[in-house]
Amino acid sequence: MAKAVFHKHQRVFVRPVGTWALIERVKPQWVKDVEEPVRIYYDCGLGRDFTTDELSAEAVEQGDPGQWRLMRARNKWQTPEECAHHPQPGTYPVVVTDQQNWGGWRVPGAEYDRDPARIEQQARLIVQAPRLMALAEAIARLGAEDPDASPDWINLARRARDTVRAVKARPDADSDDSAKPLRAAV
Template sequence: MAKALFHKHQRVFVGPVGTWALIEQVKPHWVKDVEEPIRVTYDCGLGRDFTTDELSAEQADSVEAGHWRVLRAKNKWQTIEECGGHPFPGTFPVVVTEAMDWGGWRVPAAEYDRDPHRIEAQARLLANSPRLLEIAEHLAALAGEDGDLPPALSELSRRAETVLKDINTSPAKRGGAGQSRAA
């Protein structure tokens, strides 16, 4: 007998194709008078159904389990007096996406000088992105598990699915530089 190891909307690596995909549908194959399905296949939207041994789940060190955080880097080009109007004079935010204190996102000094409050807010948003992604995945999975959601929650779930598809689709599959925005 078979049991489903993956669930709808879960991100998996599809070995035969060599790409990441979201499971669109879990397909159990039943036999009359048997309590459990004899096998389970998964529709990942790639043209055919895949078996459990062809798929693998994300590892623990994926985006969802990241250690993203905002660190302060010293501003080498301006004195504290020159940037006295900044939220943290003499420093700028660096979003670190690795367990060590390196690797991640930085902003050019000229861009930070234009609107430091906006850049600080963007840094906080980037640092919290893995947690927001996890919330969106749970919200999208909720709609797949329970079809009787209130309309407002159903709409949020649909929007979360749209955002997840945008995150998990490579730019080449989107048709180049044009990116869609979630409604």
């Protein structure tokens, strides 16, 4: 007998297609006089149904959400004397988001030269983004679980939930939020 491993609206990786998709329908295959389904198929809206072994669940990180780190790269275009007004002359921040020092965030030298203090602050914020995301998820979860919470706590949990949704939203999703500037309500 088969049991459903995934549920409707769950985000899964579809291996045969090589893309992420949402499960639109869970389709059990029933046999007469059997109390449980024999097989479970999943409709992901990709033209055919998939079996459990063709799908992978999205990994949910618990605890340590990432090892992003701030590194310094040498400024190739300016000498340390030319950029003496920078916080660390001769270098600029690089946020590395991958274990092998590949992916990450870098800023063009001209933009860094315009306002180095702001770029340094952005780099520190980006490094802390995984921890801030985990914190927002925890606040949203705790706020949803506590029916007797104060109105201030409920409002904070609602803002955390909205922030988590905005971060996890697909860029191609039809939403009015994409046109709005990202500004924290204070």
